[in-house]
Amino acid sequence: SQTIHQWPATLVQPVGSPLSLECTVEGTSNPNLYWYRQAAGRGLQLLFYSVGIGQISSEVPQNLSASRPQDRQFILSSKKLLLSDSGFYLCAWSRGGSGGYTFGSGTRLTVV
Amino acid sequence: EDQVTQSPEALRLQEGESSSLNCSYTVSGLRGLFWYRQDPGKGPEFLFTLYSAGEEKEKERLKATLTKKESFLHITAPKPEDSATYLCAVQAYNRGSTLGRLYFGRGTQLTVWP
Numbered sequence: 001s002q003t004i005h006q007w008p009a010t011l012v013q014p015v016g017s018p019l020s021l022e023c024t025v026e027g028t029s030n031p032n033l034y035w036y037r038q039a040a041g042r043g044l045q046l047l048f049y050s051v052g053i054g055q056i057s058s059e060v061p062q063n064l065s066a067s068r069p070q071d072r073q074f075i076l077s078s079k080k081l082l083l084s085d086s087g088f089y090l091c092a093w094s095r096g097g098s099g100g101y102t103f104g105s106g107t108r109l110t111v112v
Numbered sequence: 113e114d115q116v117t118q119s120p121e122a123l124r125l126q127e128g129e130s131s132s133l134n135c136s137y138t139v140s141g142l143r144g145l146f147w148y149r150q151d152p153g154k155g156p157e158f159l160f161t162l163y164s165a166g167e168e169k170e171k172e173r174l175k176a177t178l179t180k181k182e183s184f185l186h187i188t189a190p191k192p193e194d195s196a197t198y199l200c201a202v203q204a205y206n207r208g209s210t211l212g213r214l215y216f217g218r219g220t221q222l223t224v225w226p
Contacts, residue, residue, distance in 0.1 A: 102158065
């Protein structure tokens with residue numbers, strides 16, 4: 001069966017520090033991968049998606065970047081965090097062009 | 113532009129008081145409509161997929177229905193453990209793309225009190 005792992009669960013980082021959130025999927029190959037941010041009352045905002053290794057598409061301009069160094073690994077990064085980067089970050093995967101997403105457990109990021 | 117609207121934003125029910133959540137959508141060529149449940153501090157958990165108008169799916173006290181313009185999530189005799197945020201998402205046909213992007217609504221926060 002397929003599983004998705006996302007870590008860490010919580011993170012408190014100072015303004016200006018770097019960020020690296022990691023997501024891995026097991027039990028499937030060539031998944032579509034997604035990074036979302038969820039702010040209170042604002043729903044799920046798609047940040048990045050990837051349909052293959054090294055292929056990254058950005059949905060909104062921001063202080064973040066994403067990379068997919070391996071087929072089932074998706075990384076969300078920042079060189080210098082801003083206060084506005086605080087939020088709940090979710091990784092998800094899907095298979096092909098149809099079907100729903102399976103989400104990770106999320107990372108609560110607080111920038112102080 | 114594709115859009116998903118959920119209502120109400122918040123709903124408080126007494127245990128046993130049945131009700132419905134609404135998800136209205138505008139999309140060019142619906143491929144699927146998805147319902148998720150999200151508990152505080154956790155990732156959304158898949159509930160149902162609906163593909164065509166008239167389709168219904170059930171799971172315990174939840175029943176999802178679909179028309180050409182909206183979907184309803186009916187909750188029968190809810191219990192406190194049904195308290196969560198319920199998210200609706202739609203997927204459109206996108207020729208030549210393997211993405212299958214989902215467009216999410218903002219969710220309905222359901223609270224069931226004893």
